[in-house]
Amino acid sequence: MERIKQEIEELRAEIRKHNHYYFVLDQPQISDREYDQLMQQLLQLEEEYPELVTSNSPTQRVGGEAIDQFRKVEHQIPLLSLAKSFSEQELYDFDQRVQKLAGEKVEYVVELKIDGLSTSVIYEEGKLVQAATRGNGMIGEDITHNIRTIKSIPLYLDLELDLEVRGEVFMLKDRFLELNQRREEEGLDTFSNPRNAAAGSVRQLDPKVAARRPLDIFIYDSTYIEGQDFESHSDRLDYLEELGFKVNSARKVCSEIEGVVEYCQEWTTKRDELNYEIDGIVIKVNRLNLREQLGRTAKHPRWAMAYKFPAQQQETEVKDIEVTVGRTGALTPTAVLDSVFLDGSEVSRATLHNQDEIERKGVKIGDRVIVQKAGDIIPEVVRVLADKRTGEEVEFNLPQECPVCGAEAVRLEGEAVIRCTGGACPAQLREEILHFVKRNAMNIEGVGPALIDQLLENDLVEDVADLYYLKQEQLAALERMGQKSSQNVIIAIEESKNNKLSRLLFGLGIRHVGSRVAQVLATNYQQLDQLITATVEELMEIDEIGPKIAQSIVAYFKQEQNLEIIEKLRQAGVNLEADFKQKEASLEGKKFVLTGKLADFTRSEAKGAITELGGRVTSSVSGQTDYLVVGDNPGSKYDKAQKLGVEILNEEDFKDLIDSE
Structure with missing residues (x-):
């Protein structure tokens, strides 16, 4: 051992x-x-x-279950925000105030101001024991479970020290873009900038979610280090680096304010060269005992200042507004601009996000507008120069039909985005097929991006159902296929016809229907035809199906082209029935509600047993409920069922009912 x-x-x-x-x-x-x-x-x-x-x-690094809520943490030393300056003159004014209070010439440390989320991290005997957000400076939230997932923060140190460090959680630009691309491919909303992505990731209840996000951290200070007494901030940063912390190397010691101003000027022009976002420069008095002498106001330390970079903006004209359709069917309006040079690159297009954003900013075709890069990455329209209008500007509204395929474009309740509902929309087809064939959908091996591109280039498929009508000789004629490869693909396609209904439902790419929702739907409907005719109200009676999912399902099956895809799948012999065969429909039409924890059934197993006999499981007790099945700690549903006279079954009663049928 x-x-x-x-x-x-x-x-x-x-x-x-x-x-x-x-x-x-x-x-x-x-x-x-x-x-x-x-x-x-x-x-x-x-x-x-x-x-x-x-x-x-x-x-x-990733451990434990998701937490229910964030625990409050009181900072022993307040994590204060910094006073801000927006001009070089304000930097000179800051220097004069500091020197007057100090009564001597002052040395400064200048550091890049990382655009992220401020965090306190505490170690005891060298082990990471707690991390917290800044919050209001006095009280933050415990995010230890998420900070542990960041691989640039040590879980324990080589020395058994007690200490607290403070840092900025951020995300590299290239990793941010990769994350957004991945989210778009998965049909998820994208983040607007790296800071929002980092802040949202750190505040996840489930550490597994944070672990999948490319978080990083720079340590910029320490409030105490056991057994160490430093004279200067720069010495303390050097020591933190020796302990294994990630400290930004661009820091500099300046003996006078002129050096500080030069540093700010330098990084104002160089910041685009970095692979992470900075929104300014932090200036700190270097000598630590002088900091104590200078003290702080109620809001800010007197010994530090943040210099904020001026926003780079340009005036231009909106020549047109174009609408693009993404993989998930999102209709996105984009302003076509007179080209301008902005933050190191030529900008000729700017996102307008959605119809609400167009109306909020009042953007019209022909407007003179101010543009900048949101988060220094994505060009956006800041505001309209209404005083420069000529009267010839044209209002713009997103179409009610997809500009690519003509299917209805709908806006689901609670969403800002309008989406195409067409399952055969060419704008979405490549990614739809990729989604359809993936492992946890129809699992068709051999059909990858390269083959799909060839199928589309040769007009061999117009929707996912066309995969089932491919001939081996058609595939064999394509580049890098041959007889053996084409035969294997045909076999994989043929085998996928026998997949469970839940796999097909997920593979169809219906908005908000992930693999879990697909399983819930397949448990509650014996045949796809039953789901096709379901109403929003009927779907919302199912536990785990909310209004957004229900509306999305109904909108999908309203489209004629989607029904044509289903019919083609049926004719090809693809399984459209549930994962089990119904016994005798002895519970046909009966509505059940489950509450409390059952000893011998998981919630999904109990649902399966009910639906196999023709019953339905809903989430809330009503006058239409036939049975309430109760386990341990049943809660308010039990009381409501008693008041309404609903028949209540304990677990043994439930077993007797389903065993006798």
Whole structure:
């Protein structure tokens, strides 16, 4: 056992070392594959010897269940915001105030102001024990479970010290763009900028969600370090770097305010070269005992100042407004502009997001407008120069039909986006097919992006159902296919016809119908034809189906082209029935509500047993409810059922009912 323990510790040390090289120093020493092999070895050993697993093992960055709510944390030393300056003159004024209070010439440290989320992280005996947001400066929220997922923050230090560090959680620009692309492909809303993405990720209740987001952190200060007494802020930052924290290397010590101003000027023009967002420069008095002397106001420390970069904006004209259709069917209006040079690049288009945004800003075709880059990345219209209107400007409204396929474009309740409901829309087709064939949908091996591109280029498919009408000779004639490959694809397509209904429902790409919702629908409907005729009200009676999902399903099956796809699937022999065969429909039309925890059934197993006999499971008790099935801790549904005279079944009664049918 001692040998195993030593092997595990050596693996952990090796992984921590490579985490530091990769995520802190940006100097990877091994390939991703070699790193993954190390992690796999450690995981296998920890699975075999669970008694040797420690909370600070690299495998435990993502751990535990999602929390119900954020716990409040009181900061022992307030995490104050900084006073802001917007001009060089204000920097000179700041220097004069500081020197007057100090009675001497002052040295400053200047650092890049990371555009992220301020965070406090506490270590006890070298172990990360708590992380919290800034909040109102006095009280923040406990985000320890999410901060642990950031690989550039050490879970424990080489020295057993008590200390608190403060940092800024952020997201690299290229990783942000990759995240947004992935979310768009998955049919999820995209983030507007890296800061919002980072802030939203840190405030997730489930650490598994945060772990899938490319979060990073720069440490910029420490309120205390056990056993250490530093004279200057710069010395303290150097020490934090030695401890293994990621400290921004662009910091600089300036002996006079002129050096500070030059630094601000330099980064005003250079900030676009960075792979992360900065929105200014932080100027701090370097000598720590002088900071104590200067003190603070109620809101800000007197020894620090944030210089904010001027926003780069340009005036131009809206020549037209075009509408594009994305993979998820979203109709997005884009302003076509007279080209202008902005933040280091030529800008000729700017997003208008949606109809609400167009109306809020009052944008018309022909308007003179001010544009800038949102989050320094995405061009956007800031405001309309209404005083420059000539009267020839034209109002714009998004169409009620898809501009690509002509299907109805709908706006679901609670959403700002208008979406095409056409399942055969060419604008969405490539991504729809990719989604349809993926592993947790119809799982058609061999049909990947390259083959799909060829199918579309050769006009062999116009919708997902056309996959089932492909001939082997058609595939064999395509590039890099041949007889064997084409045969394998045809076999995979044929086998997918026998998939469960839930897989097909997910594969159709209906908005808001993920794999879990697809399973719920397949549990409650024996045949796809029953779902096609379902109303919003009927769907909302199903537990886990809310108004947004119900509206989306009904809108999808209203479209003629979608019904044509279903009919083509039916004719091809694709399974359109539920995952089980109904016994005798002895509970046909009976409505059940489940409440409390059952001993011998999961909630989904109980639902399956009911629907297999023709019954329906709804989420709330009403006068139409036939049975309430109660487990432990039934809650208010039990009281309501008693008042309404609904028949109440305990678990044994429920078993007797379904066993006798």
